[in-house]
Amino acid sequence: MYAFDYLKPSTLDDAAAALAREDAQAISGGQTLIPTLKARLAQPSALVDLTGIAEMRGIAVADGTVTIGGATCHAAVAGSAEIRAAFPALCDLAGRIGDPQVRNRGTIGGSVANNDPSACYPAAVLGTGATVVTNSREIPADEYFQGMFTTALEEGEIVTALRFPVPQKAAYAKFVQPASRFALTGVFVAKYSGGVRVAVTGASEKGVFRWAEAEAALSTEFSEGSLAGLSVPADGMIGDIHGSPDYRAHLVGVMTRRAVAAAG
Amino acid sequence: MAQVSMTVNGKAVSGEVEGRTLLVEFLRTGLGLTGTHVGCDTSQCGACVVHIDGESVKACTVFAAAADGAEITTIEGMANADGTLSVLQQAFQDHHGLQCGFCTPGMVMSAADLLKTNPSPTEHEIRDWLEGNICRCTGYHNIVKAIQAAAATMSGQAQAAE
Numbered sequence: 001m002y003a004f005d006y007l008k009p010s011t012l013d014d015a016a017a018a019l020a021r022e023d024a025q026a027i028s029g030g031q032t033l034i035p036t037l038k039a040r041l042a043q044p045s046a047l048v049d050l051t052g053i054a055e056m057r058g059i060a061v062a063d064g065t066v067t068i069g070g071a072t073c074h075a076a077v078a079g080s081a082e083i084r085a086a087f088p089a090l091c092d093l094a095g096r097i098g099d100p101q102v103r104n105r106g107t108i109g110g111s112v113a114n115n116d117p118s119a120c121y122p123a124a125v126l127g128t129g130a131t132v133v134t135n136s137r138e139i140p141a142d143e144y145f146q147g148m149f150t151t152a153l154e155e156g157e158i159v160t161a162l163r164f165p166v167p168q169k170a171a172y173a174k175f176v177q178p179a180s181r182f183a184l185t186g187v188f189v190a191k192y193s194g195g196v197r198v199a200v201t202g203a204s205e206k207g208v209f210r211w212a213e214a215e216a217a218l219s220t221e222f223s224e225g226s227l228a229g230l231s232v233p234a235d236g237m238i239g240d241i242h243g244s245p246d247y248r249a250h251l252v253g254v255m256t257r258r259a260v261a262a263a264g
Numbered sequence: 265m266a267q268v269s270m271t272v273n274g275k276a277v278s279g280e281v282e283g284r285t286l287l288v289e290f291l292r293t294g295l296g297l298t299g300t301h302v303g304c305d306t307s308q309c310g311a312c313v314v315h316i317d318g319e320s321v322k323a324c325t326v327f328a329a330a331a332d333g334a335e336i337t338t339i340e341g342m343a344n345a346d347g348t349l350s351v352l353q354q355a356f357q358d359h360h361g362l363q364c365g366f367c368t369p370g371m372v373m374s375a376a377d378l379l380k381t382n383p384s385p386t387e388h389e390i391r392d393w394l395e396g397n398i399c400r401c402t403g404y405h406n407i408v409k410a411i412q413a414a415a416a417t418m419s420g421q422a423q424a425a426e
Contacts, residue, residue, distance in 0.1 A: 006266065006283030006329045034325045035307055037284070047283060049330060075319070099396025100374065101310065104319045105326065179308075181395065 001037045005046040010053060012135050012158065018048040019156035026050055026158060028071055028110035031102045056109065056160050061086045066164040070109025070133075078103060089170035089263070093120050093188070096174055098181050109159040115207060117148040117238065118182035122208035123172060125162060127188030127199030133161040148207040167192050169222075171262035173255040175202075177242050184243055185251035187211075189259040195219040198256060203248040205236050214256050224257045268332040272297070273341030281328040288312045288323035290331075291338060299339040299369050303398070310397035313370035314338045320377035322396070339369035342376065351421070352376055352414040361410035363401035371397050375411045383422075384415050 009015040025044035027033050056071035061082045078095030097120050111121040125141045132139040135158045144152045167190035174186040183202035190197050196218035198211045217226040232252045237245035269278040279294045291297045303311030305324050312323040315337040342350050362368045378393045390408050
C-alpha cells in the first residue's frame with residue numbers, strides 16, 4: 001500500500017470537510033477498498049473512515065419503509081429481526097454476501113457507493129426502487145446506477161442511508177461465483193401493488209440493470225410460467241474465465257425464475 | 265504516525281502505527297502475537313481471523329487505526345486462565361482438526377464466533393460459516409467434527425451449571 005493519512009471523523013460535516021482534501025477517499029468497512037489499496041490500484045492522500053459517524057449506523061422499519069444507515073454492516077442487516085419481519089429477502093441477500101467475517105465489516109453504503117458490477121446490494125436497491133440518501137440529497141435508484149463502478153455520486157458525496165419501500169413479496173436468487181463469493185449472476189425480484197421490478201447483477205458489462213420484459217410479464221401474472229420464452233441477449237453480457245456472455249444471459253433467465261419461485 | 269490504544273486479550277496496549285498499518289501487522293510485529301497468521305493477505309483464507317469487540321473479522325483487512333479503542337481477542341487469548349486448552353481448542357486436538365496447523369488459529373476464532381451466536385449448529389451451518397476459512401490439509405471434515413464436539417461439550421457444561 002502507498003502511504004496515506006487515516007482520519008476517523010465523528011460527524012458528517014467533519015467527514016465532508018476531510019473528503020474535500022485533494023485525493024481523499026471515503027472508506028467504510030474496507031472489504032473491497034483495502035484489497036484494492038494492497039494491490040496499489042489506488043493512491044489516496046487520505047482515507048476518511050465513515051464508521052465512526054453515529055447517525056450513519058442503524059436500522060429503522062416504519063410506514064412501509066426500511067431505512068438502513070450507510071455504515072451498517074451486512075451482518076447487522078442479515079440478523080435484524082425488525083427487517084426480517086417486514087422484508088426477509090433483504091436479510092437473505094445480506095446474509096449471503098462474502099463470508100461471515102466480511103459481513104461483520106462490509107457495509108451497505110460502501111457496497112452501493114462502489115457499485116461493483118457483481119455486488120449483491122445494487123440488485124436490491126434497483127430492484128425495489130430504493131432511495132439513496134446522501135449528505136446533500138436523495139437520489140432515486142433508477143438515476144443512481146450509471147454503469148460499472150459508476151454512480152450519480154459527486155466527488156466527496158457520502159451515502160448516509162438507503163430507504164427501501166417494503167414489497168408485498170420479494171426474493172433474491174444468487175448464482176455464486178465460489179472463489180470470490182460475488183454473484184456470477186444474481187436477480188432480485190420485488191412485487192408491489194403498482195407492478196413488479198426485476199434487477200440483475202453480475203451479468204452485464206454496464207453493471208446492475210432492470211429487465212423490462214420480465215417486469216412486464218410478471219406484473220401481468222406473478223408466476224414462473226409468465227417468464228416462458230423470455231430471454232436477454234448475450235450481447236453486452238460479461239464474459240470471463242467464470243462464464244461466457246451466453247452463459248450469463250442464460251443464467252439471467254434461470255435466476256429470475258428461481259427468484260419468482262422463492263418469492264412465492 | 266498515530267498513537268493507537270486497544271485492549272488485546274484483556275491487556276491494555278498501545279503503539280505507534282501508520283495509517284496503512286494493518287491490524288494483523290500491529291498484532292504480529294508490534295505486539296509479538298504471532299499466533300494470528302497471514303495466509304493469503306487478500307481477505308480470502310481466514311488464517312488471520314481475530315475478534316473485534318466479540319465479532320470475528322479478517323485482521324488482514326482492517327487497519328490498526330480502525331481498531332483504536334476496541335477489544336481484540338486473538339488465538340493467544342483463547343486458552344483457559346490456567347493455561348490449559350479451551351474446550352474448542354481441545355476438541356480440535358481430540359478430533360484431529362488440523363494437520364499443518366496454519367489455518368487453525370483462524371478456524372478456532374471463526375468457530376468461537378459461530379458458537380457464541382449459535383450454540384448447537386448443524387453440520388450444514390458449520391460448513392456454511394467456515395466459507396471464509398480455507399484449509400488445504402484436512403478436507404474440513406475433522407474441523408467440522410471438532411466444532412460439533414465442542415458445541416456438545418459446551419452445551420453439556422451449560423446444562424450441568426444450571
